[in-house]
Amino acid sequence: MTPSVAQPRSLDDAVEALRTAIDPTVLAGGTDLMVAINAGSRRPTSVVSLIRVPELQGWHRDGDEVVLGACLTYAEIERGELASLVPALAQAARTIGSPQIRNAATLGGNLGTASPAGDSLPVLAALDATVETIGPDGVRTLPVLEFVTGVKRTALRAQEIITAVRVPVLRGPQEFLKVGTRNAMVISVVMAALVIDLDGRSVRLGLGSVAPVPVRARDAEALAEGSVDWDTARIGDQTVFGRFGELAAESTAPIDDHRSTAAYRRHAVSVCARRALERALR
Ligand SMILES: Cc1cc2nc3c(=O)[nH]c(=O)nc-3n(C[C@H](O)[C@H](O)[C@H](O)COP(=O)(O)OP(=O)(O)OC[C@H]3O[C@@H](n4cnc5c(N)ncnc54)[C@H](O)[C@@H]3O)c2cc1C
Missing domain, CATH: 3.30.465.10 (Uridine Diphospho-n-acetylenolpyruvylglucosamine Reductase; domain 3)
Structure with missing residues (x-):
């Protein structure tokens, strides 16, 4: 059955279209949804497209x-x-x-x-x-x-x-590192995002592809925050970088799947986290 498609031109109209449609599926760029529809894993009865909502x-x-x-x-x-x-x-x-x-x-x-x-x-x-x-x-x-x-x-x-x-909007360096099985057009095996907030004196490390949901590596963050000289925005103790990576890996719960093993993911997280911190604060 061909689904009905609504193309609202305002947010109010989108909310109304979602309220009145039967079991609506939302469409934005379609780069995930259309893949699922073409593969037969999703069969929407009605679609509400958001792409024309200013x-x-x-x-x-x-x-x-x-x-x-x-x-x-x-x-x-x-x-x-x-x-x-x-x-x-x-x-x-x-x-x-x-x-x-x-x-x-x-x-x-x-x-x-x-x-x-x-x-x-x-x-x-x-x-x-x-x-x-x-x-x-x-x-x-x-x-x-x-x-x-x-x-x-x-x-x-x-x-x-x-x-x-x-x-x-934070003042301070930010890094994103991604490991995949090739350099482009690749689904992540591991991701590490590092954000330094110089004014709030915080170090935040987000990890991806290593648990069902994105992870914050709180113990690694605490170690780094306690090791930064906030006046110079540098970490002097060179042992901190490696330990930061180890603590990041300990905060993950990766699985073996067709893209990687859990063991490799843990290793890759430790390397990415260490490198990100070195780039930002060494
Ligand atoms: C060739 C290819 C390469 C890709 N590479 C990557 C990659 O490297 N990294 C990566 O992360 N992803 C990648 N993707 C996946 C995809 O492009 C992303 O997840 C993208 O952000 C999906 O956005 P979209 O607008 O196309 O979502 P859609 O396909 O339109 O929707 C995706 C899902 O989100 C829901 N949705 C969309 N917008 C909203 C909204 N405003 N409110 C509520 N629900 C909403 C939809 O109902 C659907 O369930 C790739 C996909 C393809 C086809």
Whole structure:
């Protein structure tokens, strides 16, 4: 059966289309959803396309935060002013798919899919991003670590959509490292996103593809925070970098699958975390 397709032109119309449609499926860039439909694993009865909703496009600055529309594409994230405000997210965006994919695929779609290998997710975790939603119960705001609840599972309720993601603009270096089985067009085996907040004197490490949900490596963060000379933004004790990597690996719960072994993932996390900290604070 061919699904009905609604193409709302405003957020109000999108909310109304979701409320009135029978078991609606949301479509943004379609780079995950259309793959699933073509493979026969999803058969929507009705589709609500968000891609023409102006309120979900682009990004804007709001004080010391940036508000990223759910339909913001990786092509928009990877360059320009936004890339300088949230460099780790831009680095992650540059590793995603191909230029064609990055022109279509959206941040909201990465969150909606909630794959453990979603490249934006460890960055958003490191940034303590919040996800804004709208639905029949009104507007909600959730920390990203509460939004992603399991492998391809989210806290989204029926007929609810992501409208935006809020991330802080922080002063300090940021790094994103990704390991895959080749250099491009690759699903992550491991990701590490490091964010240094020089004003808040915090070190935040988000990890991906190493557990059902994105992970924050709290023990590694505490070690690094206690080792930084915040006046120079440097770590003098050279043993800290290796220990940081070890603690990062200990915070993961990886699995063996067709892309990697759990043991290799633990090793790769320790290397990526150490390198990220060396680049940022050595
Ligand atoms: C060739 C190829 C390469 C890829 N490479 C990568 C990669 O390197 N890294 C990576 O992370 N991903 C990759 N992907 C996956 C995909 O591109 C991303 O997950 C992308 O962010 C999905 O966004 P989209 O707009 O296309 O989502 P869609 O396919 O439109 O939707 C994805 C899911 O999210 C839901 N959804 C979308 N928008 C919203 C919203 N606003 N509110 C609620 N739910 C919503 C949809 O209902 C659907 O369940 C790749 C895909 C392909 C086909």
